Amino acid sequence: MNAIEVKNLKKSFGSFQAVKGVDIIAQQGEILSLLGPNGAGKSTTISMLSGLIAPSDGDAFIMGYSVTDQPKSAKEKLGVVPQDIALYPDLSARENLLFWGKMYDLRGSDLKQRVDEVLEMIGLTERQKDRVGKFSGGMKRRVNIAAALMHKPDVVIMDEPTVGIDPQSRRHILDNVKELNRQGMTVLYTTHYMEEAAELSDHIAIMDQGKIIAFGTHDELIKMVGEQTRIDLTFNAEVEAIIPAWKEIEGVSGIDASDGKVTALVDDSNQALPRLLEVAAQGGVRILSVDIKEPNLESVFLHLTGRALRD
Amino acid sequence: MKILDLVLKDLRQMLYDKNSALFLVAMPIVFTFFMGYAYRSGESSAADPRIPLAWVEEKSPAEMSNMLYTHLADMDSLVITRMELDDAQNALQRGKVDGILVIPAEFDQKVLENQNPQLTLIADTTTATGQSIYQLLRMPISQLMSSFEIGRMSVESLNDPNEFMPTVNLAWEKWASHNLDSIVRVEQAVGQQEESWYGDNPYNQASPGIIVQFAIIGLVTSGQVLMQERKTRTLQRLMTTTMRPWQIIAGHMLAMFAIVFLQTTLMIIFGQFVLNVNYLRVPLGTFLIAISLGLWVASMGLLIGTLAKSDNQVVLYAMLAMFVFSALGGTWFPLEGAGGAFASIGKLLPASWAMIGLQNILIRGLSLSSLWQPVAILLVYALGFFILAVWRFRKVEM
Numbered sequence: 122m123n124a125i126e127v128k129n130l131k132k133s134f135g136s137f138q139a140v141k142g143v144d145i146i147a148q149q150g151e152i153l154s155l156l157g158p159n160g161a162g163k164s165t166t167i168s169m170l171s172g173l174i175a176p177s178d179g180d181a182f183i184m185g186y187s188v189t190d191q192p193k194s195a196k197e198k199l200g201v202v203p204q205d206i207a208l209y210p211d212l213s214a215r216e217n218l219l220f221w222g223k224m225y226d227l228r229g230s231d232l233k234q235r236v237d238e239v240l241e242m243i244g245l246t247e248r249q250k251d252r253v254g255k256f257s258g259g260m261k262r263r264v265n266i267a268a269a270l271m272h273k274p275d276v277v278i279m280d281e282p283t284v285g286i287d288p289q290s291r292r293h294i295l296d297n298v299k300e301l302n303r304q305g306m307t308v309l310y311t312t313h314y315m316e317e318a319a320e321l322s323d324h325i326a327i328m329d330q331g332k333i334i335a336f337g338t339h340d341e342l343i344k345m346v347g348e349q350t351r352i353d354l355t356f357n358a359e360v361e362a363i364i365p366a367w368k369e370i371e372g373v374s375g376i377d378a379s380d381g382k383v384t385a386l387v388d389d390s391n392q393a394l395p396r397l398l399e400v401a402a403q404g405g406v407r408i409l410s411v412d413i414k415e416p417n418l419e420s421v422f423l424h425l426t427g428r429a430l431r432d
Numbered sequence: 433m434k435i436l437d438l439v440l441k442d443l444r445q446m447l448y449d450k451n452s453a454l455f456l457v458a459m460p461i462v463f464t465f466f467m468g469y470a471y472r473s474g475e476s477s478a479a480d481p482r483i484p485l486a487w488v489e490e491k492s493p494a495e496m497s498n499m500l501y502t503h504l505a506d507m508d509s510l511v512i513t514r515m516e517l518d519d520a521q522n523a524l525q526r527g528k529v530d531g532i533l534v535i536p537a538e539f540d541q542k543v544l545e546n547q548n549p550q551l552t553l554i555a556d557t558t559t560a561t562g563q564s565i566y567q568l569l570r571m572p573i574s575q576l577m578s579s580f581e582i583g584r585m586s587v588e589s590l591n592d593p594n595e596f597m598p599t600v601n602l603a604w605e606k607w608a609s610h611n612l613d614s615i616v617r618v619e620q621a622v623g624q625q626e627e628s629w630y631g632d633n634p635y636n637q638a639s640p641g642i643i644v645q646f647a648i649i650g651l652v653t654s655g656q657v658l659m660q661e662r663k664t665r666t667l668q669r670l671m672t673t674t675m676r677p678w679q680i681i682a683g684h685m686l687a688m689f690a691i692v693f694l695q696t697t698l699m700i701i702f703g704q705f706v707l708n709v710n711y712l713r714v715p716l717g718t719f720l721i722a723i724s725l726g727l728w729v730a731s732m733g734l735l736i737g738t739l740a741k742s743d744n745q746v747v748l749y750a751m752l753a754m755f756v757f758s759a760l761g762g763t764w765f766p767l768e769g770a771g772g773a774f775a776s777i778g779k780l781l782p783a784s785w786a787m788i789g790l791q792n793i794l795i796r797g798l799s800l801s802s803l804w805q806p807v808a809i810l811l812v813y814a815l816g817f818f819i820l821a822v823w824r825f826r827k828v829e830m
């Protein structure tokens with residue numbers, strides 16, 4: 122059984138179609154990233170998965186339960202981390218978690234123990250008595266995530282959980298996501314940061330203008346573009362004479378040089394770069410700078426849409 | 433169970449709000465004292481409830497007319513002043529006195545000669561006050577006349593003219609002692625209606641008025657909890673849990689009801705034991721009014737919490753509701769005194785029915801059966817506001 126199965130999901134707001142027939146499958150125990158620019162329809166899709174808005178068409182299944190026909194069972198299996206921080210600012214972190222635990226039918230010592238566990242995980246045990254309203258953005262984000270984990274759901278959906286926070290909190294959250302995944306949770310991770318999708322995901326779905334435009338593992342997506350690593354080099358002198366020797370190197374498929382600037386397209390920069398430098402040294406020129414451009418999801422998005430992922 | 437958790441969460445938020453203690457407890461108590469004081473001092477500076485009567489004697493005072501004068505001057509419901517006829521007529525014209533009693537010149541003589549002494553009352557008997565004077569004077573005057581009659585009878589039977597005054601005095605005293613109670617009772621029954629609309633305790637108006645008014649003002653804090661729930665997106669999060677929408681609405685409604693009911697109960701206890709406002713005369717009645725008032729105000733709070741987009745809007749709507757319902761609904765002053773379109777609009781509003789219910793208990797001295805109508809009307813209003821709030825809530829949030 123798939124943890125998440127989305128079938129031809131559509132949503133229109135009036136005449137505007139925000140989600141135009143989306144299909145996604147997440148296997149149990151994997152991290153699936155939903156990557157897309159602002160307004161792609163990520164949050165709308167997630168709202169339908171979590172039962173907040175009714176789909177105009179299609180259906181989605183959480184651990185086999187239809188979100189339209191068996192919403193209660195589907196919701197029991199699901200933890201949702203909303204894009205906006207949804208906590209009570211005038212209650213403490215602990216009070217918030219206790220409350221959300223109760224909303225998932227946790228009681229008594231089970232509840233207290235789970236609050237302790239979750240606080241420990243997000244690293245806020247010390248600050249649990251403080252009002253959430255006084256927390257920094259990053260701390261709020263962490264509590265926001267914790268509240269969705271109280272009932273140990275099989276599936277967690279996170280909608281841009283790292284928006285607008287400091288690098289340290291972001292690191293903490295990414296590590297938490299990996300830890301949750303190790304514990305067996307299936308994670309649907311929504312983001313418009315390609316680095317996060319690349320680091321976390323088993324599979325990535327790229328969404329744009331209400332549609333999934335690409336789906337696969339990170340490597341599969343990169344291969345779709347078929348782009349090689351580009352290495353830009355600058356030298357202190359003319360390098361015309363060395364070009365033939367560079368072209369001899371295995372795995373180098375193109376060399377373009379003018380003045381002291383060279384652009385090389387290579388299959389694997391780890392192997393090609395030392396050889397390129399070695400040949401340059403033999404040719405008697407000094408290297409001034411090196412810039413390696415690995416193909417990334419950004420290039421994939423650019424390749425597929427002709428637009429940049431980030432504005 | 434989860435509904436209860438939601439209620440407790442809401443109540444916790446209200447109690448953490450520093451304004452709550454102010455709006456829910458401190459201000460209503462201060463205002464009750466303030467209003468009670470205002471009614472009372474308004475009362476003392478208002479016109480003397482006693483009826484002013486001019487006493488005109490066409491000749492200088494004589495023994496027998498003096499007996500009547502002394503008696504009338506002792507009566508609680510009259511203020512009697514000796515005047516010349518011209519001045520008295522002038523005073524009557526300007527409303528300084530409500531009547532003139534004219535004692536004829538030969539009063540003593542006519543009494544002794546067994547002629548009709550013919551007292552004259554000048555008063556507008558088409559008015560209630562004129563009627564009252566007539567009723568008030570009739571009894572003592574006929575008693576005085578009968579005392580003279582008894583005096584003459586004893587003179588005749590004993591054939592001793594000296595027996596006249598002692599017998600008259602004896603009879604007069606007997607009349608006075610015998611009838612004092614019934615005379616006094618009549619006087620007070622007349623006097624009380626004129627006297628004040630709140631009975632013998634100014635807090636009979638102030639305390640229930642403030643209860644109704646501050647139940648609505650309390651929405652300033654309780655309405656914010658629901659508004660915050662929507663604004664902070666926790667409502668959305670609640671809907672991703674296994675809570676059903678109706679449970680969410682019921683929880684918020686119940687929390688608001690609980691806080692209004694708690695506040696009302698507190699104010700009733702305060703009224704009963706500190707201000708001697710006798711809510712517990714009909715305990716079940718007071719309880720039913722508190723419940724139905726709470727349900728109406730809570731459903732209105734649900735609507736406010738659903739409509740408002742910010743703290744300021746909650747305050748605005750709550751204050752608007754307070755002014756419309758409290759002022760028009762007779763919580764500041766009784767609608768009977770307002771009259772006209774104002775009173776008839778006010779009579780339609782739920783606040784006035786809460787007031788009518790409470791004052792049936794406190795002022796009118798009525799029984800439980802007088803409360804069914806106010807309670808039923810409050811409940812109908814509660815249902816109306818509830819339906820409106822739920823309709824609005826579903827439209828905006830689901």
Ligand SMILES: Nc1ncnc2c1ncn2[C@@H]1O[C@H](COP(=O)(O)OP(=O)(O)OP(=O)(O)O)[C@@H](O)[C@H]1O
Nearest residue numbers: 134139157158159160161162163164165166204313
């Ligand atoms: N309730 C709504 N009514 C009308 N239009 C809506 C509504 N919700 C979303 N939209 C529109 O649908 C489109 C998709 O919005 P959505 O929030 O799903 O995007 P997103 O991918 O989550 O973007 P972001 O990265 O900014 O969160 C947007 O154009 C948005 O304006």
Ligand SMILES: [Mg+2]
Nearest residue numbers: 163164204280
């Ligand atoms: Mg979004």
